[in-house]
Amino acid sequence: MLTDAHHRIVDYVRLSVTDRCNLRCTYCMPELMRFVPRKELLTDDEIFSLLQLLAEAGISKVRITGGEPFLRPGLMPLLERISGIQGITEIAVTTNGVLTQPYIPLLKAAGINNINLSLDTLQAERFRRITHRDKFTGVMQTLENLLQHGMQVKINVVIMEDVNTDEINNFVALTRENNLSVRFIEEMPFNGQGHTFSGISWNYHRILDTISNSYTLIKETDAPHSTSLNYSIPGHQGNVGVIPAYSRTFCGTCNRIRISATGSVKTCLYGNDVLNVRDMMRGNVTPAGLLSALQSAIHTRPADGFTAEKQHTDSLMESMSVIGG
Numbered sequence: 182m183l184t185d186a187h188h189r190i191v192d193y194v195r196l197s198v199t200d201r202c203n204l205r206c207t208y209c210m211p212e213l214m215r216f217v218p219r220k221e222l223l224t225d226d227e228i229f230s231l232l233q234l235l236a237e238a239g240i241s242k243v244r245i246t247g248g249e250p251f252l253r254p255g256l257m258p259l260l261e262r263i264s265g266i267q268g269i270t271e272i273a274v275t276t277n278g279v280l281t282q283p284y285i286p287l288l289k290a291a292g293i294n295n296i297n298l299s300l301d302t303l304q305a306e307r308f309r310r311i312t313h314r315d316k317f318t319g320v321m322q323t324l325e326n327l328l329q330h331g332m333q334v335k336i337n338v339v340i341m342e343d344v345n346t347d348e349i350n351n352f353v354a355l356t357r358e359n360n361l362s363v364r365f366i367e368e369m370p371f372n373g374q375g376h377t378f379s380g381i382s383w384n385y386h387r388i389l390d391t392i393s394n395s396y397t398l399i400k401e402t403d404a405p406h407s408t409s410l411n412y413s414i415p416g417h418q419g420n421v422g423v424i425p426a427y428s429r430t431f432c433g434t435c436n437r438i439r440i441s442a443t444g445s446v447k448t449c450l451y452g453n454d455v456l457n458v459r460d461m462m463r464g465n466v467t468p469a470g471l472l473s474a475l476q477s478a479i480h481t482r483p484a485d486g487f488t489a490e491k492q493h494t495d496s497l498m499e500s501m502s503v504i505g506g
């Protein structure tokens with residue numbers, strides 16, 4: 182078991198498989214984002230060996246993220262390999278939905294049923310303004326198709342002042358007839374754009390208050406390591422949740438680490454990179470040596486995101502696409 186000094190077990194890894202993206206969401210990355218040369222990305226074999234090692238150490242859940250995962254050539258065969266690793270019982274994917282639709286039957290066949298779809302607006306023109314790309318229709322088709330295939334869909338909506346707060350209850354309305362979760366995420370400072378982030382005016386309380394003005398929210402019992410506070414609504418097939426990503430209320434039960442597409446490991450989203458597994462693997466570290474380095478890094482992780490932020494030596498302006506959201 183991988184544990185930290187605060188008695189938290191780590192059994193979940195969020196792995197970015199590419200830093201590249203076909204959208205430019207304003208809260209995530211600038212238009213002129215610089216991507217790393219492909220040879221710097223973890224190879225399929227490196228990812229497979231790393232996950233095998235982590236599974237032996239107790240990791241049971243893997244989330245594939247990016248950048249946009251479906252931009253990685255050969256993603257499906259890689260996912261199929263990962264699904265064969267003993268000990269990994271859950272694989273989930275976070276995607277923007279632009280290229281996802283043709284892969285839905287293959288994902289299902291590989292036993293990957295949990296898809297987080299990022300969608301911040303239900304309006305085509307606003308989608309273009311937020312993402313700087315004209316891909317709304319395709320993303321909506323992906324959503325429809327995911328639901329038709331019976332996938333477990335969570336829509337991630339980043340709430341931004343003066344951008345999409347007026348659509349909160351339109352998103353909630355989607356859960357009436359559709360068995361899906363809508364999760365409203367507090368905006369975080371990871372926009373890769375170097376301008377200062379002065380905090381948020383729409384925290385999870387304000388989002389919940391807005392929903393409560395139109396709907397009756399019934400608190401659900403959240404899964405043990407859930408980052409979302411979840412609610413059902415009478416008469417709705419789906420449910421809603423809020424993710425206090427900036428307020429950081431969930432650190433006490435955090436069970437995850439993040440590995441970037443270039444192998445940098447973060448034991449806290451708000452913290453420094455603590456080691457680079459790619460460099461260690463390319464330097465011929467033994468599996469035992471790699472595991473020992475990971476164990477030490479996890480052991481010393483900060484108690485919460487506020488402590489991590491204070492210890493953070495760079496500015497907090499990394500892009501989520503680089504960190505692996």
Ligand code: SAM
Nearest residue numbers: 209247248249275276277299337368369501506
């Ligand atoms: N490209 C994929 C997508 O958009 O779903 C996966 C990578 S993206 C970085 C993962 C998640 O991070 C998305 O749901 C996105 O909305 C979220 N995200 C990105 N930047 C964020 C920020 N500054 N604050 C809060 N969430 C953010």
Ligand code: SF4
Nearest residue numbers: 202206209248277502
């Ligand atoms: Fe791309 Fe996802 Fe970042 Fe949007 S949130 S720019 S889709 S990586």
